Amino acid sequence: MNVELINIHKWFGPVHANDGITLRIPSGVIQGLLGENGAGKSTLMKILSGFYQADEGEIRLDGKPVKIESPADAIRHGVGMLHQDPLDFPPMRVVDNLLIGHRGGLFPNRAEAIRAMQDLQARFGFNIDPYAYVDSLTVGERQQLEIMRLLWLGARVLILDEPTTGISANQKEKLFATLRALAEQGMTVIFVSHKLEEVEELCHRVAVLRQGKLVGEVEPPYRTEDLVKLMFGKVVLPEDKTHFDSKESLFRLENLSIEDYRLQIRNVNLTVHRGEVIGLAGMEGSGQRQFLQACAGIIRPVAGEIYLGEKRLTGRPYREFLEAGITYVPAARLEEGLIPGLTLTEHFVLAEPQNGFVVNRQKAEVLTTQRIADFSIKGVPSSTVESLSGGNQQRALLAMLRQPLSVILLEHPTRGLDIESTIWIWGKLKERCRQGTAIIFTSADLEEILHYSDRILVFFGGKVSQPIEATKTSVEELGQLIGGKGF
Amino acid sequence: MVRTSSRWTNFVFQLLAIVLALAFTSLVMVLAKANPLEAYRNIVVGSLGSINKFSDVLVAWVPLLLATSGLLVTYTAGLWNIGVEGQITLGAIFTTWALRVLQDSTLSPGLIIVIGFLSGALGGMLWASVVAFLRIYGGVNEIFGGLGMNFVATALTIWLIFGPWKRPGIGSMSGTEPFKETLWLPTFAGLRISPWSLVIGIIGIAVIYILLQGTYFGLKLKAVGRNRRAAFLLGIPTTQYMWAAFLLCGLFAGLAGAVQVLGVYHRLIPSISSGYGFLGMLVAMLINYQPAWAAPVAMFFAALNIGSIQLPIVMKLDSTLSGVLQGALVLAVLLMDGVRQRLLRRR
Known part of the structure; x- marks a missing residue:
């Protein structure tokens, strides 16, 4: 099916999330959609799949203007979206998940659903037991289930949002083969990702979004540098390169390993100095949050040691970290940082x-x-x-x-703030550095990381780079690392 | 400016809520072919008509106020301690138990009464700690845990009354053998209310008021109730605070049960809690969890309860009419609050 998005605008309050995007995707094509966090890719895809309505603009499917008012509406028009976190029902059986959203009479026809499922499984080489409970499946199998569900409901456009997060290499190969097969059969596939290698390997063409605008469309052969440049662009911050790194060791991580249901971070070694700023670069969900929380004592590392000065903090309760002067400032201000009503x-x-x-x-x-x-x-x-x-x-x-503090761990300290507030907040933070406090922070803005850090760690799918001197790298190099080149 | 106007709109909406509740209750009475105005007059006369009647209102007020006080603590911690009924019952059982053990001892009656109160508090805390344990370590929602424990408490009462603690001869629904009068809380001459009950009720709400409004404990508890995650990150030991909330509420509920035994019934009866736990939840909701309003609103509810006792005799209406009015009032206030927020958001 030919998909045309014409002059799409979407505002969230003052934020212009989609700014006049026009994108035409012919059928039988795997279209890549690249962009950093907050570039507007998810918003655009949610408009196409009916989660949001565009404030302006038009969607045409096979040349016909359509109004998509809900996800159910979208699937009736043949548009299905596979979300980053599977939107299924873990405590229910596979076949019942398949039946949900299917229009039928009062009594669901299980036999028919299973027949359809076996056909699809044979077509793509999947092997899922229709009577298994969804929570017993791997993330990859849940994806396969979701693809089958959407196809069975009649999807002819398939949108996949970061589908390779949390699945094995094997399952990734199978997924890519499936997507190629679907495209050959005339389906339109939209592949949203930040992983440069995957996009380059899979997609027939790539569109890049930045700050709500479509900044470029690229066809193979791809040049990684061009993609990175398009993704990150250039943001100009005023000159303020004050650094207070004392080279005096303060906070030490030895062979730190962290695990969570999706990610494994292995053997991080890092010595942070008094007054130093460490920036953590990487796409959302690459392990930075887990890393910060382990440093703060909120999640327990599975192996390794944490020292503040000579004090061993490994495995100690969170309150001891607090008392030692280590503080974590979460990104979700109203959910985790502040208490609404107070x-x-x-x-x-x-x-x-x-x-x-x-x-x-x-x-x-x-x-x-x-x-x-x-x-x-x-x-x-x-x-x-x-x-x-x-x-x-x-x-x-x-x-x-509090005053004084040893280490401040900040998650996206300036997310959603205007440039003036950002500069002001960093002024306050640098004051702390002058007093000898070390700062570790995450940000989606590479310019901010380069600008304010002394050293930088890059995260990619749980892998952590060696510390990189901020003065010896560039947005381009970081961009490649974030996209997984060089790991 | 926004502040004053919103205070005014608040007031208007609360007034509307009261009108709505009265209108609904009147409608119910009209359907029952009764004259609403006469019924309201009877309620007022029945509760405030004489010093005797007013003292009966106070008899109901004290346990209701104690239950409300305890519930204010759990509400502040974001917990729905619906198990308060069972906690009152266990308080009454423990008090009865202590008195049964000690009534023939050489201890002075005053001391036995004090031990009775302490045992009651202990019983309430024990019952609350079961719910707390299930909630904190077992992940069992306190509403379900509390509901379950309420049933167990009722069954336990019935078993005691018809089993081990039955009256000589035969057990009956009228309860256990009454204690001798020296073990009754002394009352004002000719009235049913004891000054000691009043003192306990008033001190209770005063303690809760100070605790919740003025102390670090109260503020931290509020933080835990509003955002447990943020409270934890700020270094508040959230588990301990949840325990404290449950135990404090259990303590107050247990005292309410002790008052029912020592000051009102002088024995264990099947429905010893008299529904004051559930009524206390309504009071707490109605006052939007502000301790300053607990005493007057609990008084109003107690008056409704006592006043409506008249209705079956005078008007052949069921006395549960007070429950209709109380329920309608809470629902109307909550409804109007929702309507207000909707309207303000739309603007």
Whole structure:
């Protein structure tokens, strides 16, 4: 099926997530869609698959303008989307998952579903027991199930969002073979990814998005440098290269290994200096979050050692990390960092060490007023945190950091903030570095990482690069590493 | 400016809620072919008509206030301690047990009563700790755990009354053998209310008010209730705080049960909790978990309960009418709150 997206616009509040994107995809093609986090790829695909409606623009399928109002609507038009995290029902059987969303009478026809499933399995060489429970399947098998479900529902356009995360190399090969077979049969396949190698291997053509705009369409033979340049572009930050790296060892990781159901991070060795800033680059979900949380003592590493100075912290409870002056600032401000319903004053009282049994309201008020002024928070002491804007919530989070601290671990400290706030927040953080605090932070913005870090670690699917001196690398080189080139 | 206008709209919506609840209750009465105005008048007379009647309102007020106080703690921690009924019952059972063991001893009656209160508190905490354990370590939602434990508590009461603690001769629904009068909480002359009950109720709510409004404990508990993850990251030991909330609520519920035995019934009866646990949940919801309002609103609910006792006699109406009004009131207030938020969001 020919897919045409014409002049698509989508705003989320002030954010222009899709800015006049026009993309035409003929049938029988595997179309790659590249872009960094927040570039607008997911938004665009969710518009095509009915999760969102475009604010402006038109979608044409086989030349006919259509209005897609829901995912169910999309599948009726033949558009199906495979999400990054499988949207299935783990406690139910495979065949029942297949039947969900299928239109039929009061009683589902299991026999027919199983017949259809066996046909599809034979076509693609899948081998899933229709009576197995979904939570007993691997991520790869769940993907195969989802592909079969969409095909059975009549999908002729298949959108895959980062489908290779968390599946084995073997399953990846099978997936790619399936996608190629589908394209040969005239299906349109849209492959959303940030992994350069996979896109280069699989896709017949690639479109690159950056900051909501379509910045380029490329056909083979691909040149990796061109793709990286298109993805990351150039953002200009004002000159502020103040560094306080003392070369004096402060925080040490020895052969640290972390595991979670999707990722394995193995044998990280790192010595962080007093006053140093370490930037963690990599696509979302490559292991940076787990790494930060292990450093903070929130998740326990499966092997290795963590030292602060001479103090061994491995396996100690989170509170001991806190007491030692290691603090984690999460990215999800209202979900993990702040407490909706509580005021700024109450937050600052909670963040300070407890002093007696009864809260001294007056003192707390004075402290809060002081912090509001220091951090230019637009709010009053009795403002609840959810009434503040995102930038002011971030300022409040930073204002809650105790004095002094050894290590600050920040997850996306400037996500969603304008350039002015970003510079201001880094000013505050660098003040901490001047006092000898080490900072480890993640960011999706390579320019920010290059600009403020002393050294950089690149994450790719749980693999961690050697520390890279910020002065000896470039956005292009980091971009290639993030895309998995060189691992 | 936004603040004052929203306070006004709040007030208007609350007023609307009361009107709505009264209208609904009146409609029910009209359907039952009764005169609503006469019924309301009877409720007022039945609860405030004489000093005797008012003292009966206070008798109901104390355990209701204690249950509400305890529930305010669990609500603050984000927990729905529906097991409060069973915790009241266990408080009553433990108090009865202590009195049965000690009633023939040489201890002074005053001391036995004090031990009775302490045992009641212990019983409530014990029952709450089962729910807490299931919730914190077993992942069993406290609503289900509490509901289950309520049934067990009821069954336990019935078994005791008809089994080991039955009256000489034959067990009956009227409960265990009443204790001798020296073990009754002393009352005001000629009235049924004891000054000691009042003191316990008032001190109880005062303690909760101070704890929740002024202390680190209260603030941290609130943080745990509003966002457990963020509270943990801030270094608050969330598990301990959840335990504390359950145990405190159990303690207050247990005291309510002790008051029912020592000050009201002087024995164990089958429905010793009198539904004050569930009623306390309604009060807590109605006051939106602000301790300052607990005493007056609990008083209002107690008055409705006592006032409606008149209805079957005078008007041949069932006394559960007070329950209709109480339920309608809570639902109307919650509904109006939802409507208000919807309207404000749309603007």
